[in-house]
Amino acid sequence: MDLRFSDDDEAFRADLRAWLQTALADLAPQPDRDDWHARRVWDTDWQRRLFDAGYAGLNWPKEYGGQAAPPSQQLVFLEETTRARAPYVGVNFVGLLHAGPTIVAEGTAAQKEAHLPKILRGEEVWCQGFSEPGAGSDLASLRTRAVRDGDHYVVTGQKIWCSYGQIGDFGELLVRTDPDAPKHKGITWLMLPMDLPGIEVRPLKTVLGSSEFAELFLDEVRVPVECRVGEENDGWRVTNVTLAFERGTAFVSDLVDATRLVEDLAPYVTDPGHRRELGHIAADLDAIWALTKRNVTQSARGVAGRGPFMIKLAYSEVCQKMGELALKVLERDILTVDGEGPFVEERLRSLAFTIAAGTSQIQRNILGERVLGLPREPR
């Protein structure tokens, strides 16, 4: 065990630190949260600058514009961008951390060529179409139908919680291609070009009053067969590649945000009892960061550890504690969301953390059954 970074990694850190100092100096102010066009421009501009400087797709293959850098440099990147308060993925979230990695793992050469470089350059924004009104925790019960018609799938159904649905160029879409097969066996993973006829996107207003989520209505949308990633009816396995990734490292970005937030909150925390709670929360966040280092080390060595199954559950639960502490500390300043700092808005946002990408209850089922080997509940 050794937390020291190699000379190469430290050189990477020094270069990055210098680059960030210059790059952040002339960064435009962050646009209004409801101005989706401006947010897309702002986030994709930053992504383009990362790409030009050689910091995009650190863990993606070189032939598609990535850096194939060692995992330790991804950690250095996260540490330094956090410290410098650089923008994080923003509207590029699904492309960089969800759909992109799925295409890296499961896509054909043509699919990789068509999408990965564009995602890394900030030229292609992705949204997600997994959940349905009737398929949440039981995602595999999804009912959006895709019927093969020559070189196309004809897709009809409804999706909900589509992250970045308003501005996505492509959607990662799960559809049912075999309604007679057992529910996990009849699902296919499609890339959905969002400009096809028959797609209606309706923004979904959340507890924040607005959001990055949308509902997606699909009415006989003709999706070319070459948009299929993986085999027909093998989409559940393809999805699990993505979900495993999501549980593993995708949430590092949220952890980074939480770490920033707790440091920002600290100066407001004066009551001794609240300071003590702050200490507990920081201890949890530090440990989750240490677990991330453990996961990165193990994945670099090809070891399948328990950590990736624990990160999301642990961070989302501590975020709830932090949100409640912020509200107690701010007292009557919480009566306006946009008052003192980002804390009230972040408290509202964090209500979703223990729900999205598998509720805490589902996470505990997965941990109990797949990691601890406890028997499944009869279902």
Place this chain on the structure above:
Amino acid sequence: MNFDLTDDQLALRDGIRSLVEGRFPMDRVRGGFDRSVHAELAEAGVFSLRADGFSWADAAVVYEELGRGLVPGPLVWCFGRERITTGYDASLAGSDLVEFLGLVDDVVVVDPRRSQGLVVPVEALEVGEQATWPLDPLTPVWRIQEHGVLGSPIDGSFADLWDQGALLTAAYCVGMADRLAEMAVDYAQERQQFDRPIGSFQAVKHLCADMAVRAELARVATQAAACVLDDPTTGARDRSLSGAKVLAGEAAILNGRSATQVYGGMGFTWEVDVHLFLKRAWVFETQFGGADHHADALAATMPGGHS
């Protein structure tokens, strides 16, 4: 950056684990601490790890295994010392109880408020009565009459003594927390109610999942703190040590409570080992600063704090 056990550390872990399993089965552990326990651990090199060139990260690996096996004794105080040693925190106002006092050669009398420590031969103390009903049956306690203590100053700095004690205590607690999670999972697999293993019910499964997460977070926090002790340039020493002690102490206590719950009525019996782990965890909470102390200390290192 290689934040996982090295091959040498895996070998060290396996070696100490087989020693603990071979020499300290639960029927012997239930017999409590005596000179033979100390002699066998000393012979295995447990207390002289640092002198023998091992790192604090190695020591954390070893003490975690001692905790898994619930090996009894003042093992943290004995670390780095040849004579059998216990410790007494003179800042704990009103308490005159000292663990293992009648079984040791030396007592380290510390006062964290004044950052002081003295090594006192037990003959120099007036040892009072042994308590008849100790909380932890494997941690016997004696009363002490603290008059005119004569001793020699501890070797090294008080801060080092305190931090190293917190680290090794945390590591031992991680081992207990991990073992408790295993015991609960095993029991949840075998215990049948309503015609099925109780571990198939989400209410029980989720208790087990939370136990595993607590143990794992406490482990990585403790190992990270050990790495920082080994190389202070890799992190914030006070912050990481306090975080480790908070999480490990709470993981041991909360996993003790959850394991008791999973075992149900059997968990309330003397026969099942769970209570021995839980009681030890409560004892450790009184040593080298409890969760409140360390949560406050950690917060003091953050913006707006007064460290």
